[in-house]
Amino acid sequence: MTSTTLLIKNMVCHRCILAVEDILKKESIPFQNVNFGEINLVENLSPDQQERLVNKLDKIGFELIDNYTGGLIEKIKQVVIKRARNEVDERESKIKLSHYLTGKVSHEYTYLSSLFSSVEGRTIENYFIEQRIEKAKELLIYGQLTLSQIAFDLEYSSTAHLSSQFKKITGLTPTYFKEIGIAKRKSLDKI
Template identity: 40%
Template structure:
């Protein structure tokens, strides 16, 4: 059985979910961002325990197909932008990439994402890209031109303008700053309840 899990955005998340499920006595197979295969089919009572454990660790079970699709969108974008998986063709923008990978028109994916997440897919993509730009600026190993190209910006000016709008500093000012404003990927958007991926 495959469990769809919300907020699994990094390798540490995969490790925590695997360890916690194994503590519950479940046999865990494949663990990917957003999905875990278990060999046994849990009863409703066991699913409630699994959900409680996941929530205690900042995750949650995804019960409906539309929410699972939204999580799949997030995972694809995180893999491409943060983990540089390279499934997106160099000339392909992110909307075309999502259409190709998921088999739905971008307008449907975008509307579904907005309804389920409370913010636009474009805003989420920009937030992921800006966090990656911050990381690369901190390491000071890439030029702005290289960063712009790797993240599919049309120009360095476009990257710089978007960065300044989101962060409040130019990339150069950020590179020189001593305090770094980096955010966890699972906390890019926070709802009043304090759970990641929720908006006010």
């Protein structure tokens, strides 16, 4: 038995992990674990298993990544999402984004940045900002935190900085967005 890792595109939340685990169980595919963007299998898939898995993943909006570039882009996205949503420890949150990404992906930042821009048509920094704004939207809709608390939690330098970026990305002020609610939210895999 040889273990193998499959890379999956569009896995951005914990529900995604549960959905993929459910597919693997239903298809009787033995796996060690499922993480954001990857499945660690116990053994290689047969061609029939792989075809069924690809079809099942496709039905719920996921895609098996079968090339190095696609896998690297997906890894960049997963690392940026975790950092943007402040799902890292306090020490890691203080590291400059470019250094953090270089450490997690094991490539020079200039290479990662150039590759990401050429494939995605936007910079890593823009993607990071969009992810932070989506998290801010989520927190605004929940209504449990003030804008100042959200700015602090997402490590903005000030409430004004968050408000400025929020308006630039959404075209709305945070206060107005909160009033209109969920209608303006995007699912994370659409960003």
